[in-house]
Amino acid sequence: MHAWPASEVPALPGKGRDLQIHDSATQGTITLDPGPVARIYVCGITPYDATHIGHVATYNAFDLVQRVWLDNKRQVHYVQNVTDVDDPLLERALRDGQDWTELAERETALFREDMTALRMLPPRHYIGAVEAIPGIVPLVERLREAGAAYELDGDIYFSVESDPHFGQVSHLDAEAMRLLSAERGGDPERPGKKNPLDPMLWMAARPGEPSWDGGSLGRGRPGWHIECVAIALDHLGMGFDIQGGGSDLAFPHHEMGASHAQALTGEFPMAKAYVHAGMVALGGEKMSKSKGNLVFVSALRRAGVDPAAIRLALLAHHYRADWEWTDEVLAEAVARLERWRAAVSRPDGIPADTLVEEVREALADDLDAPAALAAVDRWVELQIAASGDDESAPGLVSRTVDALLGVAL
Structure with missing residues (x-):
């Protein structure tokens, strides 16, 4: 599966800072020092509907991570999946009388278009669940052979008790896990499981549903969590720098995925x-x-909203914050974009060397995009209110906003 084209990232003078970021597992801020190649895995979409603002808020956060690393003169090895076979996709296809593969391909293509328009940097590897199946089957077999998985009526389950570190990503108690498992694709009430929280690794073939040859597992299809584990281990290996996604993935998806990988290795x-x-x-x-x-990115684009304004609306909120999309949020972003473009359109201006470092410092501090925007706002206000004679300043500001925030002025 191919990703989308990359927009050029301008080079800035100097070098960025190491990234300090909040880690859910340690429940605190840590400083990442990835070495020459930074490795990141971000969970992708299940393509049964168009890209909405909730999606792009998440991908915007990890796009900032990439930009901080690139500004720090590192290479970035970014991997993302597409869950192109799963119950929600099959249910939507059945509801709408569509072929599930055509639905997945259409919505994945639309996602690519949205990511391109928003100037999100693409992953190096963009892998669908279906194409990952040949690598998933051996992992499930290994878990079963190691006693970390078991069969129940043809389905293969992972035993969460096989990983002594289970629970150290989300830090939830058993009852909270049980409730979220039921809400987010698990089956804690199924009789016969060793632990109600045990997730499915391989679902035996069901009538009328797609299935693949699973070797000793029999025909079936993979569970949700093992899909990402197989892709991440294949392309990044253990101990990669960031596992990313929305906060609703901390449990069960990232918790279970971590345990799968830790039990395997x-x-x-x-x-x-x-x-x-x-x-x-x-x-x-x-x-x-x-x-x-839902507010769909494609619908906003069709209505004539500049994708740069959509990005500014996202950047106005800290990536870890819960917030609400409103018409006012978008209107403020549109107005900000107009002010910024007017300011950099002048032939000269207020020196901007300090601004570059302020934006770098803000983003290195747990991706504080609102602080970065405030820094640009201050330069813009000075630029509009006073005259400057630095001919390089408008161009430097434009390159900084593009390179670090992904907004083309």
Whole structure:
């Protein structure tokens, strides 16, 4: 599966700072020192509907991570999956009378278009669950052989008790885990499981549903968590720098994935940092496909909204914060974009060397994008109110905003 084209990232004078970021596992801020090549895995979409603002808020956060690392003169090895076979996708296809593969391909293509328009840097490897199946099957077989998995009526489950570190990503108690498991794709009430929280690794073929040859596992399809583990281990290995996604993935998805990988390799941790973006609400409720309260990026683009304004609307909120999308949020972003473009359109201006360092410092401090925007706002206000004679300043500001915030002026 191919990703989307990359926009050029301008080079800035000097060098950025090491990234300090909040780690869900340690419940504190840590400083990441990835070495020459930074490794990041961000969980992708299940393509049964168009890209909404909640999606892009998450991907915007990890786009900032990449930009900080690139500014720090590192290479970035970024991997993202597409869950192109799963119950929600099959249910939507059945509801709408569509072929599930055509639905997945159409919505994945639309996602690529949205990411391109928003200037999100693409992953080096963009892998679908279906194409990952040949690598998933051996992992499930290894877990079963090691006694970390068991069969129940043809389905293969992972035993969470096989990983002594289980629970150290989300830090939830058993009852909270049980409730979230039921809400987010698990089956804690199924009789016969060793532990109600045990997640499925391999689902035996069901009538009328797609299935693949699983070797000794029989025909079936993979569970959600093992999909990401197989892709991450194949392309990044253990101990990669960031496992990223929305805060709703901390449990069960990232918790289970970490345990799968740790049981497979005997190494800990799977990732040096587990980084989670906040949720975006609409009308007082979390924006989600199940609720249907969605603002689609493609719809905003069709309505003539500049993608740069959409990015500024996202950047106005700290990535870990829960916030609400409103018409006012978008209007403020549109007005900010107009002010910034007017300021950099002048032939000369106020010196901007200090601004570059202020934006770098803000982003290195747990991706504080609102502080970065405030720094640019201050330069813009001075630029509009006073005259300057630095001919390089407008161009430097434009390159800084592009390179570090992904906004083309």
